[in-house]
Every structure is written in structure tokens, then in C-alpha cells.
Amino acid sequence: MAESVAQRFYVQPRSETAHANVAPRQQGQLAIVARQLRRNRGAMIGLILIMAEILIAIAAPLVAPYPPLQQSVKHALQPPSRLHWFGTDDIGRDILSRVIYGARISLRVGLISVSIAATIGTTFGILAGFHGGALEKFIMGFADILLAFPGMLLALAIIAILGPGLSNVMIAVGIGSIPTYIRVARGSTLSIKGCDYVTGARSVGCSDARIMFRYILPNVLPPLIVLMTVGVAGAILTASGLSFLGLGAQPPTPEWGSILNAGRTYLRRAWWFAVFPGLAITVTVLSMNLLGDGLRDALDPKLRR
């Protein structure tokens, strides 16, 4: 599917000479995608929720009713109330405030892991597709080896090497998703490199690096954007899972997976302790998935109505 998307939905490369008459067309494509996206109710709900979450994360100190680390043993394990909407944890910290600050961590983890995976994966994928030969064999062989591990296992193996901790989790999750980007970028590059404008660029003497960066990269982006949106969701899910196992964020960091981990001990006495952080993860991942599905449909001309 990735190849067909790239094939059908390539923006014309902007060369200096062609710049003037290309710009409106590019805008036209974007407008079509935006219109498609607006028609998709699920994607719009996803987009609105993500925007709201980003705003809340940025404004955390203003929105959160209490500081996330403020303890008050007197108010330990209180059920949801007017004062504490999501209740309090075992040492009296306000769970709503911790969940709000947790959004900062989870969004950051998602973005950084995906950036690591997308940057490295796309670079190697384009290199493999563009150059072919032994380099392609080597890169694809490497991707296949990484794919031979179930995602979670690979993340665990990398944590074993680097040791537990939130930054290591981001690296582990990022490395784990590199092969997917390599495969998609390579597939799109293969379908694009035969196009006339690439041959044209080559014939006027553009260097390989310039062709890859200026002409191929913009055209392999659409399928990668879908992959990245869904990838942020996956990264948040895996990273919170690792924190839940005690291998990621360490207490007292208000990370959702790690709050859940603390909350499970008190499941019998304080359901809210484990329920709300989990709900936050679910809503975030759900919104990203809805948006990702919508983007996929909007970018695939075959599905346009």
C-alpha cells in the first residue's frame, strides 16, 4: 500500500525553475487531504483530543490543581471528590495533577522515540532504495534481523544493554521501530526513483545527496506521516508498559505507566489510583490511532469519495 500511496500522491519537486507553477498544485493536494480529513469524524475527534492534550501538557503548571509531587499523608488514598477529581495516591498526591504532568512525559517519549526511528529508518530506507546493490542487501538484512524479534522483546534486550531509565526506554522503543520505516521508505523510493523528474534532476547534474534530499524525501513523506502518527501511539503504549514493569520512568516521576504500577498494589482499596492513568494512556493512544486511520484514508486516493 505504501508504494501505491507514494506513487499516486507525490508532490511535484520544487526546483528553482519550476517553483512558480508548482506551488499552487502542492497547495491543492494539501487542501484535498485537509478536506478529506475534515469529513472523517473519527479523525477529527482524534485531532481535537490530541490538540487539547498538547495544550494541557504545555499549560500543566496552570491547569494542574496541585504540584505533582506535593505529598500529604493525611489525605492518602482519598476517593475522587470535589477537591481531588481523580482521588489521591498512597502518599496523598493528587492523581489528576500527576496525570496532567504525565501527559508531558508521555508525549515527549512518543515524539522522541518516533523521531529517532523515523530519522534513522527513513535515511537508511532511502539509501537502500536509491543505491540498491550490496548496500541495499546489507540494510535490508539488518532490518530483517531486527524484525526477527517481537517488538517488546527487542525493547527489553536494549534495556538490558543500556540499563533501566526513561531515556533508555525512548532509545529502545525508537530502535525497535526503525525497520518499519526502513521498509516503507525503501518501498516508496523504489517506486519514485524511476520517475521522470528524478531522471531529469540527474541529467542536469544534481548530486545523489541532493536528489535524495530534495526530490525523493518529500515524496516518500505521505506514507511515513501515517506511520509516525500511529507510531507515536505505539511508542506511548510500549514505553508506559516498560515503566509499568519498573524498567522506565522511576518514582516519583509522574509517568502514567509508573503511576499505574504504584496503583496496582492498592487496587482493592483505591480503584481510582490505577484506573485514571490507564484511561489517560487509552484516550491518548486512541486519539492518535483515529487520526492515523483518518490520515491514511485521506492520503490514499483510492479511498477518496
Add this chain to the structure above:
Amino acid sequence: MFKYIINRLISTAPVILSISILVFSMLHLVPGDPVRAMFVESGGASAEQIAQIRNLLGLDKPLPLQYVDYVTSALRGDLGKSIITQQSVTELIRLSFPSTFQLTVAGMGLAVLLGVAMGIAAALHHNSWFDNLTMLTATMGVSMPSFWLGLLLIYVFGIQLRWVPITAGSDMRRLLLPAVALGFQAAAIIARMVRSSLLEVMKEDYIRTARAKGLSSTKVILRHALRNALIPVVTVVGLQFGGLLGGAVIIESVFARRGIGQLMVGALQARDFPLAQGCVLFVAIVYVLVNLGVDMLYGFIDPRIQYHETPAAA
């Protein structure tokens, strides 16, 4: 067919070789001194202790020799000893894997049953509220962390309703909740797959013929459409198996089941490298072998598939 099986077996060898190299390198990729890293938790070790561990792990030998030693021992079933408990890694894995395997198979079974049923029901009532509800549940299922679902199940069915015991164990009743928590995401993926695959197949000529004969919708789906719609599902089931094997790590922790996941997480927290390496190597090889098995299954399920080399495509 026979040639395909042989080829497929041969192509598995380099993958397993690479896995062994990668797992072997784990220890050598540790930033700084891995032996010191092992003692970070316990607050350092004496020079003698460090030398002893180095000797035990064979770290004082040249690197290629270490690898050859590692592989030959692994082939003999010797994955070294746990640094912490001094027990044989192979023995620890042998004791804990059955529990993980049982959980994974139960999760997969539930996922297939639930997923196929939901997918058929949704396709039968295409575009109805039922279809929408099923697909919404499926989207939720894909987005929900399995460990959270596990805790919710424990709270509702174990603590509030007291329908199932929440203590760890291997009998069927104790397996149910972990299996649901583990398999729900796969069920959601399978349901979406079955639904779209069925809707696709329903456009085929032979379905029109079956309808023209006057068969009811249900009969058309069950007798004619489902057999063909299930083929892509086998692929998903194969792919999901690895996901479930990885997911079992977390679910075991939620339900306090003593499986290979718990073993691995314990090893990671204690930085017990031989044990962590052994677990990773073992699970990765099981995953490769399961995928090999699934590939071979295709031929029996779908006689249309011809085994020949296809050009690699993304």
C-alpha cells in the same frame, strides 16, 4: 512444496545466527564495564569479585573465541549460570516457559475465537449500529494497554464480583483473565481483518452466484465467503503470536504468574546478564520457529498459494 519447506528452513538459519550474534553482543554493548554494571545495584564489588565474574563469563578470552564458546555451549543446551542465584539458565527457562506458552496459546485461542466471531457479526450487519459498535470496541481494544485491561478485569471480576480467583495458578479458571487481557488486542486486530476481508470477498462472482441460487446471507458467509476470507487472517495470527509472546511479559507481571517474562524482567532489574541473554535468545528463537510454522501452514490452507521466490517488496 517440499522444495519450499527446505528453502524456508535454510533461510531461517542466517536469522538464527544473527540473533545469536546480537544476543552475544548484548554484554559487550553495555556502556562501560558490564561486570561493574552488574554490581551497581548492590553498591560495587571488590576487584577479586570482578575478576572472578570475568573469568566465569569468559570475558578474559578473545572476542571471537568467546562467541564460539557461547554458541557451542548454547547448542549443547548450556546458557550459563545466573549471576544472582547461581542456577542454570537453561533450567530456569525450562521451568518457566510452560507457563508462558500456556498463557500465549490461551490468549491466541481467545483472540481468534473472539476476533473471528466479532468480524463475521460486523460484516453480516455491515453499516448497522452493531457494526459500528463492534468496530469501536476493536479500535478501543487496539488502543488499550493490556496491563490496564488486566487490572480492570482483576478489579471487576476478581475483587468486586468474585467470579474468578485472582491468585496465580495454571488451572483454567485462573488462566481466563490473563488470557483475555493478553488476547484482547489481537482479537481487535483479527476482528477488523476478518470484517474487511469478508466484505472484500463478498464482492466476488462466486458469492453472487451463491446468492443467486437463493442461499441466505448467513449461509453464503459461512459456507462460501469465510473460507476465503480467513486466509489473510492466518497471516495476522502468525504475526500476532510474536506480539502475544512479548505481551505475556507484562501480563505475567500483572497476574503474578511465574513465566519467562517475569524471569526476564527480574534479570533486567538485577542486571543478571547471562539470564537476560538466555531469555532473549530463547524467546526470539521460539518466535522465529512459530513464524516458520505459520508460513508452512499456508500451503495446507490455501492450495492457490504457489511457493516460489517472489521479488522482495516492502
